[in-house]
Each structure stands twice: as structure tokens, then as C-alpha cells.
Amino acid sequence: MATLSDKPERLKGIAQIQQPTRIRGRSLTSDAFRRLCRNRAAIIGAAIVIINILIALFAPSIAPTSFDQAALANSNATPPWVTKIFPGMKPREEGGYVKIDNSYLLGADKLGRDLLSRIVYGARISMAVAIVGPLISMIVGFIVGLVAGYKGGRTDNLLMRFVDIMYAFPTMLFIILVMAFFRAGFGQLEPGTLVHALSELDAAMGGLLFIFIGIGLTAWMGAARLVRGQVLSVRENEYVLAARALGAPTTRIILRHILPNITGPLIITETLGIPGYISYEAFLSFIGLGVNPPTPSWGGMIADGALVIQSYPNQALFPALALFLLMFAFNFLGDGLRDAFDPTLQGRE
């Protein structure tokens, strides 16, 4: 990635002859960034992601009430405008079944908890998964791929066959088994042990820790394959040979010469993978193996709402809209990143 700006002394002479002003080089990254900014869809995506991050960070000040404040008297209460957009929901005053209550902006669930507050707090779970999921997958995949690609030979063969077998494993099933293993097993052990500490930590995180571990165990294979492929192609380059000839230690070669070359593709694939992680968490909460109640998660809210979709469609559709917007945003952003870093692909995929 040698650029003009890296070698100012060599350019100085030319610059002085041809142009009195200084030449400002453009690095590949800043070039890509400019292309990204021109992509309207990607900018909208990035904006939605940033808004979501802000909502997640400042949930306590944004949400009207707390997410677990139940009021059974207001079970399934709905504000008037919601009954207008869903014609099936007739208010009690007009001979229907819906209890009207203006104090809930989007309505309440069957325990009388405010839907809006739960959606706002639910952003925390989705954003946490959207950030930590790719991080774990990148770190594990990076280490495995690097070792396999750099060591080569038998190590490479062994690791890649293991990746192949993990691919053949039904991911959802594996994650269900792992979650059942953690959820059922870790609660029953004596205090003082590592597993007990883990389950305490998980409880403190509202059940997120085990979701992270589950994702980490199942999502690293793609990254590992990608990194290995990149390492294999990069390590044959002359500059790596030159570095080795100069006596650079392996760690330096990896960190200074190989790492910068493979981070781009890795970041792009991981961004494109984020919607997958978000829907993993939503699925797990949907089947009841996700975050612990009463911590709200959009997946869990959709699951609860789907049970009453015929009478209270707002309870499933509003969290669904939130989840959809976030996934849509990450898809746009990922597409934009890929197009920006690899202009030859523009409009191909």
C-alpha cells in the first residue's frame, strides 16, 4: 500500500519543477472513504447504525419508563393512533376489545410494560451483538487462519479439515445445544469455580455472555478461511521475502506486513455478516434460549407478540420494524464498504 504521501522526499524534486503547490497524496483508505461518502444508501445505513448506537448508549434517558415496570391493570393497553392504523383493533368504547391508554406511545404488552421503552432498551442487546459478534469471529478466525496459512503443511491441513467439518455441522442446532449446555449446566455448580463465576457474569450481563460465546464457537470458520487464503497469497510477495531476508522476526512480519493487507477484506466480510449475528440473537431469544427475561430483546418481543398477532399486531410489528431497520442499515453499510474498497466490484453484487 505504498502511496505518494509515504515518500515525500522522492517527489519533492518533481513537485518543485511542475507545480509550485504541494502535492497531497491520497491513500487507498481515504479514496475508499470518499467513495463510501458518495454512496447514498451506505450513508443512510451508517446514519441508522449511529442512531442505534446512541439509543443503546442513552437508553435510560430516552426511554419514557423502565423496561420492566409492569402494570397489570394496563395489560395490552394501546394508544388511539395505533388502533387507527390497525383497523382490526377496535377500542372498547366502540364495541371492541382494546383498552385505550394515552400514556403509552406505542402501546403496552400483556404485562402492561411500555413497548417503546422495551424497544429502546432492546437496542442495547442488538447493538452489543452487532459489535461483539464480529469481534469474536474476527479474533478467533484471525488466529486460526493465520496459523494455518503461515505454518502451512500438516497444521494447515488439520485446521482446514476441522473447519470443513464444522461447516457440515448444523449451525443453529449446534448453537441450541451449546446454549442448553451453558444455560442448564452452569447454574447448578458450586460457587468458587470458574464456571460458576462465568454464570454469575452471564446473569449480570442479562444472559449476553453465553450468546457471545455461542456466536464465537460457531461463527469463526468463514473468517478463518478468508484469513488463511489471504495469508497464503500475501506471504508469497517479494516484500515479505525481503523482510525475512533482512532478519525480521515472524511476529514483525505478521504484524507489519501481513496484517495490514488482510484487515480490509476481513472488515468487509464481517460487516456483511453483522445482520446474521443480529438475527442469531433474535432467533435465540425467540426460542427462549436468548437473553434472560425481563431484559428486553427484539427477538423475544417478536416471539411474545406473534402469539397475539391477531388481536394486538402492534406488539410484534413495532419491534419487528426496529430489527428490520437495523439489519437493513448494516446490509447497506456492508455493501457500500465492499464497493468502496473494491471498485472493480461496483454494481456487480
Added chain:
Amino acid sequence: MAKFIVRRILWMFLVLVVVSVITFALMHAVPGGPFTLEKSLPAATLKQLNAKYNLDAPLHLQYLKYVSDIAIPVVTTGEQSKYLDHEYLFNISLPFGDKATLRWMNFGPSYKTPSRTVNDIFRDNLPVSMQLGAVGLLVTVTVGIPLGIISALRRNTLVDYAAMGAAVLGASVPVIILAPVLQYLLGVELKWLPVSGWGELKQVILPAFALGIADSALVARLTRASLLQVLNQDYIRTARAKGLRERRVVVVHALKNSLIPIVTVLGPMVAYLLTGTFVVETIFGIPGMGRFFVTSVSGRDYQVIMGTVLLFAIFLVVANTIVDIIYLWLDPRIRHE
């Protein structure tokens, strides 16, 4: 070619063995067993139950017995045993001996519902899931591939942008959203289709679309990308230079080669669509395989866990092997490697 197929089949078996070992180890690592109930059973009863189902044997022996019951075919004579532990999936009458029958694949009884075997579950619920999955797959292919072709041919036009916009939209809607929304719009509000249930043709449409749409978005994007790549190749220019009609160039020359990445993703899709999906089947109240993947784990119903995992893994490795064989047909270069 023969060497290739033999190698693939050996690989298939290796994968199945590893998958079954991991599942077996993992499910026994989860504390509690199938007979751990809210109200605990008397010790003597528990002991007898464990003895009856061979659960008191060392783990490796349990595993070997389980695998040999499935893999090794047996020939029986006389009346069929009435015990559920001797119930086989395939029973083929042999032309000799006293009612001699070749029996194969005994997946064992379910611990939670002792009157049913895992084979019963396969017989009753798998066909439902397979029918639903097949229609879902049809949606995926018939929506995804034409959409991808059209946007590749009309690249960078309004049609292309609309189609690809729709594809990103489709890819952003997880099935746990799509299913309730379809149910609400078409079932509750417009009353065009039944909200849930199974048995009538009308009841297949909504769940099949819920299953197929997200995948069809993926297929559309892939088709477009791969067709565009192929259309840039020299042999396509040659075909056009020969004066072939555009339709012939696309259908005969370009399409076949652009199918390779699509076939690759369709392999795993076939496996998980046909073996049942938990979310769609739960939301639409369909008696398929999907729920057993989840309920068996929470109930520690060991035989059902192993049965469903193996069923999925078998579908997956077979689908992937078929994909590899289709590669050979699609791309002659692979044949010569």
C-alpha cells in the same frame, strides 16, 4: 471420476461420524437426563429406566450401540418384534426363509413419549417438512434466479436498482419478522389466506413464502453477480461476434456457467429447508420436524436429539455431494483436474 466419488463418500461418512460424536458428547455434557423431572422419580424407578434404555452403560458403549443399531442392517425371521426398541425405518421382505426381512436403521425410541419411536417422528413429521420445504425452495429458485438474470441484463437501469433494492430488503427481513407480518397482512387484515394450519393447499402458500423470500434475495444477488462476471468473458464476446441472438448467448452460453455459485449455496439451503425450520413451523402451526430440533434439546430426549441432528447432517452431506457432482457437469474444467 470413480476415485472422486469414492473419496466424496468416504468424506461423507467421516463427517457423519464426527458430527454424531460431537453431538453425543455435548448432549451428555448437559446436566440432567431425560428422566430428570420437576418431581424427581424414586431412585429404584430411575435405575430401572436407565437400565432399560442402556443409559447406565459407559458412554462410549452407549455410543457404539446407538450407531450400530442405525448403521448395521439385520435380517430377522418370524413375526416382527412388538418392542419399540426393535423398530426399523427400512423393512425389506426377502424372498427366502420364514418371513425373512432385512431391517435397517433403528433410531430408537423417544424417551419423552415412550409410545413413539424416532422413526415414527420421521414418518409422521418429516414428509410435512419436506413438502413445505420443497415449495419454499421453489419460491427461492423461481423468484431469485429470474430476478437476478433480469437485473444483470438490465444492469444499472431502474429495473436493476428496483430488483436489487428489493433483494437487500428481502435479505434484511429475518423469518421471525416476515412470518408474523405476512400472517398479519394477508391472513388477519386481507383474509386472503388462512393464518395457520396444515392440510389444505391454501395453507402452504404463506409459510412457503416466509421460508423462501430471504433465500431468494440471496440467490438473486448471487445470480446477478455471477452472470455479470460471466458476461464479461471472452467466449461470450465470441458468441456475440458469431452473430448469435442475445437470448441464445445468455441462455445457452452464459447461464450454465453462472450457475456454479448458485448451486453452491442451494446445497445447504436444500438441507435445512427440507428438514424443517422451527420458526416458520411454530408460527404457522405446522406439524413438521422443526420443533423437535428445539424441544428435544430442552427435554434431553437423547435419541430424538441424535436422530434429528443425524437426519440434518445426512441431508446436508448428501446435498453437498450432489452439488459437487453437478459442478462436474456444469464446468468440464473441474472434471479434468
